[in-house]
Amino acid sequence: MLAFLVIVAFAIIRRRSLITTVMLSSFFSLLMAGTFVLLDAVDVAFAEAAVGAGITTVLLLSAVALTSSVEVQPLKSNWLALVLTISTAGVLFYGVSDLPAFGDAAAPAQRHVAPRYLEMAELETGIPNVVTSVLASYRGYDTFGELTVVLTAGIGVMLLMSPGVGRRRTDKKSDEDAT
Amino acid sequence: MMTSQHLILRVVSKILIPLILLFGLYVQFHGESGPGGGFQAGVIFAAAFILYALIFGAENTRRVAPEWLISTLMATGALLYFGTGAASILLGANFLEYGVLGADFVSGQLLGIFLVELGVGITVAAVMISIYLAFAERQS
Numbered sequence: 001m002l003a004f005l006v007i008v009a010f011a012i013i014r015r016r017s018l019i020t021t022v023m024l025s026s027f028f029s030l031l032m033a034g035t036f037v038l039l040d041a042v043d044v045a046f047a048e049a050a051v052g053a054g055i056t057t058v059l060l061l062s063a064v065a066l067t068s069s070v071e072v073q074p075l076k077s078n079w080l081a082l083v084l085t086i087s088t089a090g091v092l093f094y095g096v097s098d099l100p101a102f103g104d105a106a107a108p109a110q111r112h113v114a115p116r117y118l119e120m121a122e123l124e125t126g127i128p129n130v131v132t133s134v135l136a137s138y139r140g141y142d143t144f145g146e147l148t149v150v151l152t153a154g155i156g157v158m159l160l161m162s163p164g165v166g167r168r169r170t171d172k173k174s175d176e177d178a179t
Numbered sequence: 180m181m182t183s184q185h186l187i188l189r190v191v192s193k194i195l196i197p198l199i200l201l202f203g204l205y206v207q208f209h210g211e212s213g214p215g216g217g218f219q220a221g222v223i224f225a226a227a228f229i230l231y232a233l234i235f236g237a238e239n240t241r242r243v244a245p246e247w248l249i250s251t252l253m254a255t256g257a258l259l260y261f262g263t264g265a266a267s268i269l270l271g272a273n274f275l276e277y278g279v280l281g282a283d284f285v286s287g288q289l290l291g292i293f294l295v296e297l298g299v300g301i302t303v304a305a306v307m308i309s310i311y312l313a314f315a316e317r318q319s
Contacts, residue, residue, distance in 0.1 A: 042214035046206075050222040055307055058229055062314040125288040127211040135216060136292040140275035144260055147299055151257050154306030158250065161313035 001038065005031050016071045018064050026057040043131045185234065192234045199227035207300045211289075217296035221303025228308045237315040249309045256302025263294045 008028045015021045029052030036045035100107035117134055125133040135143050206213075207220035232240040264275040271279060277291020278284040 043216065043219070046214050046219045047222070050219055050226065054226055055222055055229070055311075058233070059311060059314065062311065062318065065318055066314070124285070125292065126285040127289065127292060129211055129213065129216075131214075132211050132216050132292065132296070133288075136295045137275075137277060137288055140264070140295065143295070143299065144264070144275070147257055147260055147302055150306050151253055151302055154253050154302075154309055157310045157313050161317055 001031060001035050018069050018071055022057060022060045022064060026053050029053040188234055192230055196227045196231055199223060203227065210296055217299030218303055221300040222307060224304040225307030229311045232311060232315055237312055240312060244308055249305050252301055252305035253309065256298040259298035260295050263291055
């Protein structure tokens with residue numbers, strides 16, 4: 001599964017057609033959802049499949065329909081960017097080597113508040129799905145913040161793209177005429 | 180967009196859309212015991228509307244989901260979340276401390292989580308529909 005992810009990621013980089021890239025990234029999300037299921041994170045897999053593979057693909061495709069469908073070839077290759085990317089990746093891999101092993105029972109993430117949630121969540125909230133009780137009750141503030149982010153994104157897109165804004169339309173048209 | 184052709188797509192999507200809506204409601208109200216919750220349910224619910232808009236066009240979708248309704252729903256969901264938190268303050272607890280909303284602690288938690296998830300679902304569905312329709316109407 002992970003090898004598939006790497007192959008698809010390289011295919012995304014190599015493609016120049018944006019429609020192919022969008023379809024491949026949708027496939028990437030689907031593979032990620034499968035990986036999450038294998039890791040027993042069903043709620044995350046659900047969100048990834050619905051948002052990543054579904055809605056995002058449709059939104060990106062409609063964005064492509066508004067612009068050109070071919071990626072512009074860069075005029076010269078940027079060596080500084082390559083060096084920067086490789087050194088950042090090196091630092092990240094160095095950091096990963098210090099993380100506790102996958103599934104380590106002694107890891108801080110398993111010993112801080114997680115045991116209490118797992119033991120008490122059903123008694124305290126009466127809800128069998130621990131993910132839901134953590135998301136909506138124990139971490140209610142965080143979820144409220146996330147909801148506000150979604151709302152703000154929606155308002156932003158409405159302001160930018162809404163056809164009700166007449167002046168923008170004409171501005172765009174005169175821009176096109178000028179070029 | 181393309182309405183007159185694509186007979187198969189139109190027939191199949193007419194069968195699928197009610198099922199997707201039903202599944203969205205199931206994920207919303209069954210999120211406590213199975214995988215899922217407000218966010219996933221909202222996205223699935225919006226996916227049904229987006230499928231309809233892809234097949235039957237954005238104008239027809241606007242007749243089901245007019246702009247004033249969608250933008251009102253966007254705010255309603257967030258206000259429902261905030262209102263649940265504010266209600267628990269008024270009843271003497273901290274913000275979003277649902278225990279005081281019901282007769283006892285656990286039923287209050289159940290009610291609070293239900294309302295909060297409902298708020299998340301409504302806002303997410305409305306935002307997704309409105310973003311897609313904003314893009315689609317720009318094209319035509």
